[in-house]
Amino acid sequence: MVADPPLPLGRGAGGEVHKPTLDELRDRIARVLARDRTAPAPPPRQPTFLDLPFVREEKPSGPLDRLLRPTPLGHRVGAIPVWTAKTADPALLALLALDPELAGCDPKRALYLDTETTGLSGGAGTVPFLVGLGFYDEEAGRFAVEQLLLRGLGDEAPILEHLAERLERSSMIVTFNGKSFDMPLLRTRVVLNRVPKLPEPPHLDLVHVARRLHKHRLETCALVSLEERLLGRQRVGDVSGADIAAIYHHYLRSGDEASLAPIIEHNALDVISMFALVGLYGEPLDHGWADGALAPSDISAAAQVARRGGDLDRASEFARASVDRGAGALGHRALADVAKARGDKALALAEYERALELARKAPEDLGAVAEAVRLELAKLYEHHARSYERAIAVVAEGTAEQPARRAARLERLVKKRDKKPGSRARTKDTAAERLRLSAPAGWSKVRPP
Structure with missing residues (x-):
């Protein structure tokens, strides 16, 4: 390419600086514009699918990039077989979720869902760029993981329409923190993309079940923690959730498909772990529920x-x-x-x-x-x-109530004890008196016996 001649800039005979005239500037701009019009435009980038084996399907609303993978026969997550999810007791799941609607659902028609997003705020600017779905494939006789990839911002409609079709055929939806994050986010995207409303089958959010059963002994009930402490699987080389949004933005800028591979694997593992948790939580006690896991x-x-x-x-x-x-x-x-x-x-x-x-x-x-x-x-x-003395003793030792209520309870018990027929005078060295003497400021006074 021939470079443009430099603009004349120098010093005149009198030493003054020569500045380009307006006509010279216009001529320069014209040459640049003419060169841009004659130069061939770069071809639009097309997905190669060499790094990511997604299949592109043309839908009326646009292209849908979809990856469907069956789980291996006999697949386990740690010690828990994945197939147990299809035989889970819906009544037990409903009880642990405190949601009676789930009792009538068929676990074999459950749709498992997990999203990877451009942020964790959940606002209108957050976009789910990877939607992971899981379901039981009757023909194959195994569970399958289906993933929908957003290759470019603005192409969400085909993903949302495909999700709606899956939900329509499902008896229930299973997520991990989906009631608070995934589903509200997807509903927002439906509104912004002006596509029909998503069906809303009964929703089993496993994070609530996990917190009810394990929060007393686990520092966190995050999905990865449950995998390690309950299921017996430890992920190696898994992408950090804090890096997922940055990796996707890198992909959008560079087109580096290989950079998305760890996120796709992370998302698939999340879905498969939900299979195992449903199998664990939905296994009746007389079938060996919790053996080695809980x-x-x-x-x-x-x-x-x-x-x-x-x-x-x-x-x-x-x-x-x-x-x-x-x-x-x-x-x-x-x-x-x-x-x-x-x-x-x-x-x-x-x-x-x-x-x-x-x-x-x-x-x-x-x-x-x-x-x-x-x-x-x-x-x-x-x-x-009607044993007021024993009641006084346990209250003096400490109860799970506010100090003022505890002091009022103790005062009432002391009065009842003293009014009881046949009660004898108490000395000041009683549990009630010791509590009164050690009570913090602000407690109601306990009358000594």
């Missing part, structure tokens, strides 16, 4: 969830199983809570007493559990056993 305390937590859901028979079954497997104080507390819900106060009192005894001996810190149990014991001692 801790005894997780089963006692499941008993508490079942009690909240109103299934006291299953709650009792879980509580008994947790005690048999060594849940200790947590298991006996669950048994006591179930007995209390059934109105069996005598059994509840015995189980709370056993729970408190084990909590005191436990090697781990069960202070919060002990305080909650002491509060229940105080109520039962007061209203069922």
Whole structure:
């Protein structure tokens, strides 16, 4: 290419600087424009599919880049077989999710969903560029993972329309934190792209189940943490979630398809892990539920969830199983809570007493559990056993309530004890008096006996 001649710039005879005239500048601009018009335009970039084996399908709304991969027969995530998801008990899943709508769903027609996005804010500027779907393929007799890739911003309509078709054929949707993030984001994209509204089948969000069962012993209930601590799989070389958006922006700028490969693999692993979690959480107890995967305390937590859901028979079954497997104080507390819900106060009192005894001996810190149990014991001692002295003793030791309420409870118990026929005078060296003397400022006064 021949370079443009330089603009005349120098010094005249008198030493003054020569500046280009307006006509000279116009001539320069004209030459540049003429050169740009005659130069051939670069060909538009076409996807090569050499690095990413996505198949492009032409849809009325635009191209859809889709990758479909079946899971291997007998595939496991750690110790949990993937196929167990298709035989999961929907009633059990509904109970653990506290969502009765899920009880009538067919797990073999569930649609699993996970998205990778350009950000985590979830606002109008956040775009899901990879939608991972999972489902059971009846013809192949195995689960499959389907991934939809957004190769260019603005081409979302085919992805959203394909997702709507999948949802329409599904009995339920399964996500991990999808109620808070994935589905609201996808609904926003539907509105912005002016495509029909997405169907809304019953939604099982596994993150809520995981928190109810494991938050008492796990620092985090992130999906990767559950894989390691429950399923027995540790990812090696997995892309960090914090890097995903930056990698996609790099792809948009450079066209480097190979850079997306770790994200695609990460997304597929997320979907497959949800297969395994549904199989784990939906396996009935008499089929070996939780063998090696769930801790005894997780089963006692499941008993508490079942009690909240109103299934006291299953709650009792879980509580008994947790005690048999060594849940200790947590298991006996669950048994006591179930007995209390059934109105069996005598059994509840015995189980709370056993729970408190084990909590005191436990090697781990069960202070919060002990305080909650002491509060229940105080109520039962007061209203069922009419043993005000024992109620005073457990309240003085500490209960799970605000200091002012605890002090008021203690004051009421002391009055009841003193009014009880045949009660004898107490000395100042009682639990109630010790609590009164050590009470922080602001507590209501406890009358000494």
